[in-house]
Amino acid sequence: MNVEQVYRDANALLDGHFLLASGNHSRRYLQSAKVMEYPQKAAELTDALSTMIREADIEVDTVCAPALGGVLTGYELARSLNVRSIFVEKKEGGMELRRGFDIAKGEKVIICEDIITTGGSALKAAKAIEALGGEVVAFASLANRGFCKRVGGQSEAKPECALPQDIPLFSLDDFTFEMYTPEECPMCKEGSIAIKPGSKS
Numbered sequence: 001m002n003v004e005q006v007y008r009d010a011n012a013l014l015d016g017h018f019l020l021a022s023g024n025h026s027r028r029y030l031q032s033a034k035v036m037e038y039p040q041k042a043a044e045l046t047d048a049l050s051t052m053i054r055e056a057d058i059e060v061d062t063v064c065a066p067a068l069g070g071v072l073t074g075y076e077l078a079r080s081l082n083v084r085s086i087f088v089e090k091k092e093g094g095m096e097l098r099r100g101f102d103i104a105k106g107e108k109v110i111i112c113e114d115i116i117t118t119g120g121s122a123l124k125a126a127k128a129i130e131a132l133g134g135e136v137v138a139f140a141s142l143a144n145r146g147f148c149k150r151v152g153g154q155s156e157a158k159p160e161c162a163l164p165q166d167i168p169l170f171s172l173d174d175f176t177f178e179m180y181t182p183e184e185c186p187m188c189k190e191g192s193i194a195i196k197p198g199s200k201s
Contacts, residue, residue, distance in 0.1 A: 010041065018195060025188065033072075036076075049080070050077055056170070063083060066125040070114050073142055077140060095125050103129055112141065113140070118148070119161055122162075150171040
């Protein structure tokens with residue numbers, strides 16, 4: 001599967017001047033919500049991801065996603081793996097389970113995002129699960145922004161990667177975009193104003 005082409009076909013690989021959650025700027029941006037807009041395409045992507053996880057013999061009981069961006073991807077991955085789907089939500093710098101969701105002691109959980117950048121949100125989700133006695137057996141995402149090492153990928157983990165190195169990350173492809181601080185951003189120097197297309201305000 002050519003994941004980059006899937007994103008392009010869905011108008012989900014954007015070119016322009018973007019403000020990232022990190023505060024840095026980039027000429028390119030992945031908008032996975034545009035890919036997940038179509039259930040059949042979402043199923044194709046998450047089925048490919050679940051195949052990678054099955055081939056690695058990862059035993060899993062539940063898929064947990066950080067809200068909001070990972071919820072659809074997590075749900076579709078859980079469907080493909082035939083396991084339970086839950087999500088965590090933000091709370092005072094961390095994340096927590098709400099809405100009656102629970103975790104049994106020793107329950108094996110995959111943390112699933114649409115995109116893994118440094119893995120900060122996924123790590124917060126993992127800590128919430130582990131605090132309740134769950135065992136995080138893997139991380140998963142449709143796309144990996146190249147800071148963390150994925151199973152089968154060519155890139156090594158960079159210092160910015162927040163994910164633990166002893167837990168595997170499964171992702172369909174690496175997308176490595178050049179980023180700039182606002183002070184060094186060439187688009188800003190040309191007079192362009194960065195926009196923030198993501199879901200976070």
